[in-house]
Amino acid sequence: MTNKSYVMWNNKGGVGKSTITFHVASVYAEENPDRDVIVIDMCPQANVSMMLMGGGKEAEVKLQEFITLGTPKTVVGYITDSITRSGTSDLDKYITKLADVNQHVPDNLYLLSGDGNLELIAPLLSERADATPLSETDKPWIDIHTIIKELTKRQLTDRPCTYFIDTNPSFSVYTQIAILSGDYLLVPINADDSSIFAITGLFNLIWGTEKTHPVYGKYTFSSKVDAFGIDRPKIALLLGNRFTQQKGAAHAFKALSNEATKKMYEEYSKNPDRFIKTDVIPKTQSEFEDAYSVELRDFNSAGVVAANQGIPMSRMDRNKYEVYGEQIQVAKEQRDLCKQTIEELVSKL
Ligand SMILES: Nc1ncnc2c1ncn2[C@@H]1O[C@H](COP(=O)(O)OP(=O)(O)OP(=O)(O)O)[C@@H](O)[C@H]1O
Ligand SMILES: [Mg+2]
Numbered sequence: 001m002t003n004k005s006y007v008m009w010n011n012k013g014g015v016g017k018s019t020i021t022f023h024v025a026s027v028y029a030e031e032n033p034d035r036d037v038i039v040i041d042m043c044p045q046a047n048v049s050m051m052l053m054g055g056g057k058e059a060e061v062k063l064q065e066f067i068t069l070g071t072p073k074t075v076v077g078y079i080t081d082s083i084t085r086s087g088t089s090d091l092d093k094y095i096t097k098l099a100d101v102n103q104h105v106p107d108n109l110y111l112l113s114g115d116g117n118l119e120l121i122a123p124l125l126s127e128r129a130d131a132t133p134l135s136e137t138d139k140p141w142i143d144i145h146t147i148i149k150e151l152t153k154r155q156l157t158d159r160p161c162t163y164f165i166d167t168n169p170s171f172s173v174y175t176q177i178a179i180l181s182g183d184y185l186l187v188p189i190n191a192d193d194s195s196i197f198a199i200t201g202l203f204n205l206i207w208g209t210e211k212t213h214p215v216y217g218k219y220t221f222s223s224k225v226d227a228f229g230i231d232r233p234k235i236a237l238l239l240g241n242r243f244t245q246q247k248g249a250a251h252a253f254k255a256l257s258n259e260a261t262k263k264m265y266e267e268y269s270k271n272p273d274r275f276i277k278t279d280v281i282p283k284t285q286s287e288f289e290d291a292y293s294v295e296l297r298d299f300n301s302a303g304v305v306a307a308n309q310g311i312p313m314s315r316m317d318r319n320k321y322e323v324y325g326e327q328i329q330v331a332k333e334q335r336d337l338c339k340q341t342i343e344e345l346v347s348k349l
Pocket of ligand 1: 013045214300304
């Protein structure tokens with residue numbers, strides 16, 4: 001068995017990247033006790049780190065503690081030590097065993113925490129990446145852009161690792177680093193026009209536009225990736241994240257969700273090599289949908305409790321939880337449905 005890595009990205013914000021990363025990573029860890037599962041939080045908002053560390057005030061305090069250490073126990077600590085060659089041989093210095101801070105998660109789940117300072121160091125990372133090479137063997141752009149990819153080749157123990165990387169919707173340098181670190185790309189979308197529009201953006205940003213600008217073209221991310229021969233992740237799944245608030249008219253919802261799949265299928269038809277290979281090659285939009293998409297239900301109150309207390313769906317075993325002084329009902333039937341939805345997604349990875 002070897003390491004694997006999944007990166008969750010969509011150019012659109014608020015589609016559920018962090019929420020899905022939290023649920024998928026925790027269930028995946030439960031189902032794969034022979035692996036170490038490491039979440040890398042490449043979003044300065046650190047939402048998935050908060051959930052994984054148990055949510056609420058306590059997680060916020062813990063996160064602050066990590067961020068303010070001399071060597072931050074976060075992505076910023078790891079990235080800066082990698083660049084300054086301070087030595088990152090001891091991964092325990094950066095990566096947290098989550099069961100030590102959150103009683104609800106399995107023992108084999110770990111976190112390289114998010115850090116708001118990632119935003120602050122971003123211009124410095126870009127500057128270094130774009131520095132003029134000192135020699136033929138000096139490749140600053142590659143060095144910076146593959147920092148996290150190099151990490152995903154490492155193991156914490158003698159067991160293989162699966163990495164889940166959460167991202168920010170922007171296409172900033174840290175998002176580029178995150179995208180290049182995944183073997184597989186998971187794309188959450190909602191059924192709305194901006195999600196559909198973002199699909200085009202995603203392809204243009206990662207793979208480049210069909211026509212490149214004669215002057216600026218060579219400065220784009222995509223032309224650098226081509227020039228340096230770096231591998232991009234393969235699209236593995238489209239995650240239709242269905243929120244009730246957007247459902248409104250079921251009919252309109254279906255039309256939009258259909259349009260999003262159509263757009264992805266068009267991209268697939270033009271460039272199937274950008275997607276993972278499936279056993280049966282899809283020949284219609286409907287076959288494509290079966291092979292490459294999963295529908296996630298609305299988590300309702302179970303989702304609110306999960307995020308607030310860092311409880312994966314599989315470990316939510318009560319009918320009532322207290323959230324900021326309010327009693328929240330989470331019916332068993334609803335908990336089971338949410339659990340099922342995540343398990344189905346994990347079974348496709
Ligand atoms: N399946 C779902 N059911 C109910 N609520 C959901 C679901 N998925 C996401 N949400 C809610 O939608 C909001 C946005 O989700 P989330 O923060 O995971 O998105 P994101 O893509 O990570 O956002 P950002 O782009 O800001 O990083 C959150 O309040 C979250 O609880
Ligand atoms: Mg997020």
